[in-house]
Amino acid sequence: MNWRIKSLDAVLATAERKPLTRSLGAFQLTMLGIGGTIGTGIFVLTATAASKAGPAMMISFIICGVVCLLTALAYSELAAMIPVSGSAYTFSYATFGEIPAWIVGWGLVLEYAIASSAVAVGWSGYMVGLVNRFFHVSVPPTFVHGPFDATPGVINLPAMFIALAVTMLLVIGTKESARFNAVLVMIKILALCMFLALALPVIHDANFHPFMPNGFFSHEIADPFKPGVMASVGVSAAAATIFFAFVGFDSVSTAAEETINPNRNIPIGLIGALGISTVLYMLVGIAATGSVGAQPTGELARSSEALAYVLKTIDFPGAANLLAIAAGIALPSVILALMFGQTRIFFVMARDGLLPPVLSRIHPRFHTPHVITIATGIFVACFSAAFPVDLLADVSNTGTLLAFVAVAVGAMVLRVRDPGRRRPFRAPLIWVTAPLAALGCAFLFFSLSSLTKELFVGWTALGLLIYFTYSRTRSNVAKGVIDSGGLEVAERA
Numbered sequence: 001m002n003w004r005i006k007s008l009d010a011v012l013a014t015a016e017r018k019p020l021t022r023s024l025g026a027f028q029l030t031m032l033g034i035g036g037t038i039g040t041g042i043f044v045l046t047a048t049a050a051s052k053a054g055p056a057m058m059i060s061f062i063i064c065g066v067v068c069l070l071t072a073l074a075y076s077e078l079a080a081m082i083p084v085s086g087s088a089y090t091f092s093y094a095t096f097g098e099i100p101a102w103i104v105g106w107g108l109v110l111e112y113a114i115a116s117s118a119v120a121v122g123w124s125g126y127m128v129g130l131v132n133r134f135f136h137v138s139v140p141p142t143f144v145h146g147p148f149d150a151t152p153g154v155i156n157l158p159a160m161f162i163a164l165a166v167t168m169l170l171v172i173g174t175k176e177s178a179r180f181n182a183v184l185v186m187i188k189i190l191a192l193c194m195f196l197a198l199a200l201p202v203i204h205d206a207n208f209h210p211f212m213p214n215g216f217f218s219h220e221i222a223d224p225f226k227p228g229v230m231a232s233v234g235v236s237a238a239a240a241t242i243f244f245a246f247v248g249f250d251s252v253s254t255a256a257e258e259t260i261n262p263n264r265n266i267p268i269g270l271i272g273a274l275g276i277s278t279v280l281y282m283l284v285g286i287a288a289t290g291s292v293g294a295q296p297t298g299e300l301a302r303s304s305e306a307l308a309y310v311l312k313t314i315d316f317p318g319a320a321n322l323l324a325i326a327a328g329i330a331l332p333s334v335i336l337a338l339m340f341g342q343t344r345i346f347f348v349m350a351r352d353g354l355l356p357p358v359l360s361r362i363h364p365r366f367h368t369p370h371v372i373t374i375a376t377g378i379f380v381a382c383f384s385a386a387f388p389v390d391l392l393a394d395v396s397n398t399g400t401l402l403a404f405v406a407v408a409v410g411a412m413v414l415r416v417r418d419p420g421r422r423r424p425f426r427a428p429l430i431w432v433t434a435p436l437a438a439l440g441c442a443f444l445f446f447s448l449s450s451l452t453k454e455l456f457v458g459w460t461a462l463g464l465l466i467y468f469t470y471s472r473t474r475s476n477v478a479k480g481v482i483d484s485g486g487l488e489v490a491e492r493a
Contacts, residue, residue, distance in 0.1 A: 003097030004477045006352075008418065011084055011094050024258050026265040026272075031182040032340070033252040033273025035333035037245070038188050042284055042307070045122075045242050048390055049285075050294035051301035052231075053238035056212040057294060058285045060239035065278040067440035068246045071404045072274045073427035074411035074434050076267035079253040080425040081414075083262030086348035087253045087341065088403035088410075093352070095410040095417075098477060099467070104406045105349050106463030110399025110456070112342030113380055115247050116163065116335050118392035120384035121146075123331040124158035129305050130324050146386035159384035166335045167377025170343065171363065171370045184333035189280070191326030194319060195307055196283050202314050203290030213296055218447040232449040233296065240447035244393040245281060247400050249274045251341035263424035339376055346372045353476040354467070394448055398456035401441045408437040 024032070049057035078091045086093075089105035128139050145153030169180060214221075218237035232240075252269040256262045284307070292313045294300050303309040308327070311320035347369040350359035363370040383392065411427060412434050427433060445453075472478065 003099070004475070005095070005097045006093045006101075006477055008082060008094050008421065011082060011090060022258055022260050024255055024265070025260050026268040028179075028182065029252045029255060029259060029265055029269025030272040030276075031185045032255060032337050033249045033269050034189070034276055035181045035185045035337040037247070037249045037273060037277040038185070038192070038280065038334070042192070042245055042281055045245060045389075045393060046285070046288055046306040047301050047303045047309075048393075049238045049242045050289075050298065050306075051296050052214065052233045052241060053235045054210065054213040054296050055208045055289045055294045056214075056216075056235045057238050057242070058282070058289065059212075059235050060242055061245075061278075061281050061285050063236070063239040063440070063444075064243045064246050065274075065281065067243075067404075067437060067444065068249065068274055069278070070433045070437035070440065071408055072249065072270050074408045074430070074437060075250055075253055076270050076425045077411050077423055077427040077430075078407060078414070079256055079266040079270065080263045081421060081423050083256040083259065083266060084348070085254055085257040085344040087250060087345060088407050089345050090348060091410045092406045095413050096406070098354075098472075098475060100406070102349075102354060102467045102471060103460060103463065104403055105345055105354070106460065106467075107399035107402040107456075108345050109342065110396050110459060111247060111403060112251070112338045112345065112399075113376060114383060114392055114399070115244065115396040116166075116338040116342065116380045117159070117383035117387065118244065118389050118396055119331055119334045119338065120159040120163045120380065121156060121387070121389040121392060123162050123328065123335070124156050124384075125389070126305055126308075126324050126327045126331065127158050129308070130321075130328055133321060133324075146388065148386055148391070149388045155385045157385070160381045162332055162335060163339075163381040163384050164377055166332055166339055167373060167380075169336065170339055170373050170377075171368055172366055181333045181336050184330045184336075187326050188330040188333070189276075191323050191330065192280050192284060195311065195323055196287055198316050198319055199287035199291040199310055199314060200283070203287065205290075207290050207293040210295075220449070232447070234447075236443070236447040237449075240397060240444045241390070241394055243397050243400070243444055246274070246277065247338070247396060249277065250400075250403070251337045254341040254344040257344075267425040335380075339373075339380060342376050342380075343369055343373045346376065353474050353479065353481070354471040391452075394452040395455050395459075397448065398445065398452060398459075401445045404441045405438045408434040408441070 049060055053060050082091060084090050089101055089108060092104040093101035124144055128144050131137050131139060141151055142153045143155060143157045145151050146156050212235060214233040216235045218232050218234045220232050249270060252266060252273060256266055259265050288310050292300055292310050300306060300309060305324060308320040308324040311323055346355060347360055349355045350357055359372040361371045411430060415430060
């Protein structure tokens with residue numbers, strides 16, 4: 001069987017002939033990773049974690065953090081060795097071949113584009129709450145809930161608006177987007193530090209009991225909040241959902257072609273972003289649980305503004321408003337980081353011939369892949385307008401976990417196949433860390449709900465249909481084009 005593996009030399013030659021503008025350093029990359037990581041997962045999905053695991057959601061955060069740290073080591077090795085846009089898709093093409101690469105790339109749509117939609121929906125919830133508190137205006141549910149929400153509406157207009165606004169910013173330029181993102185990230189970190197300063201001192205031991213009301217392993221029960229609907233609960237089920245909180249740190253690897261000295265700065269950005277985010281998550285989980293309690297049927301589990309609810313409950317309404325404002329201002333940085341990652345993956349897939357070449361066009365003034373950015377923005381806006389945050393987050397996790405498994409296994413395969421290639425960063429104990437990363441991701445995948453896994457299978461089947469009807473005969477490797485460096489550039493007016 002012809003796996004159509006694209007050699008590493010060909011991958012690197014493609015990027016070198018027509019690279020994107022290199023403008024990002026280690027600080028910007030770390031901010032990009034934090035910007036993609038700290039967001040809806042902690043500001044909103046803390047409530048979902050409480051509904052599934054109760055106070056034991058802290059164990060869920062630990063599980064996710066360990067799995068992501070192990071994966072980040074493999075990511076850092078591959079990204080430093082292959083500093084090309086495309087992330088897990090590019091790594092898979094050079095390791096496993098075209099079909100696996102397509103499946104991973106198609107799965108990354110779930111990680112980045114669907115995750116962007118989930119964050120947009122989370123931002124909408126905070127903004128609607130702010131408008132209600134400050135202006136005493138109740139926005140009709142018709143315009144803040146999609147048709148598939150538990151409380152159905154027609155369209156989520158705020159979510160749609162923010163997705164399109166971020167799209168415009170990404171079209172304008174990478175460097176400008178990175179500067180804007182860094183400001184928003186600092187606002188988020190300051191807001192979370194304020195939350196910790198107020199919530200940690202009022203922790204009560206009683207709020208941690210019972211600690212694990214739904215047990216450890218994932219199982220389904222009747223959803224207490226949605227009559228007639230089954231819900232996955234347990235510590236592992238919570239981990240599978242709040243894994244979404246860690247989605248985005250790997251967006252650093254998608255910026256490889258726009259990074260100054262990527263061999264050094266990509267590992268710094270990946271590991272730095274994940275380390276800072278994990279520490280903050282653990283402290284926030286402890287503070288939220290210990291200050292107000294986190295039982296599955298409690299008020300925290302019902303809240304759409306989880307951290308703001310905690311501050312209001314412990315008698316800091318002013319701080320709750322400040323945190324809600326910070327979330328409203330800063331959550332767009334997550335959308336920006338995730339959409340940035342999605343556009344770069346589609347960009348490389350188009351450059352490889354697997355998607356229409358028009359998608360690889362570069363704007364003559366802004367030097368960004370504007371066609372695919374606009375197309376991605378419309379896709380994200382439509383999904384965020386229609387679907388609820390919890391479903392979007394779970395579906396997004398399936399694509400992320402698939403990509404992480406591919407990266408972990410790929411790092412081991414290349415150690416055997418190409419041991420002499422220069423590796424600026426070498427993952428320590430690769431034959432221990434990489435298998436543990438892959439097994440951890442597989443465990444989280446099978447802890448997701450049955451509906452989520454069925455949606456993933458359907459999405460993969462759709463992707464394979466597109467591959468065999470369009471991409472298979474049009475890819476550069478199929479045509480014998482080894483170096484696909486000839487990108488289309490939009491003609492000047």
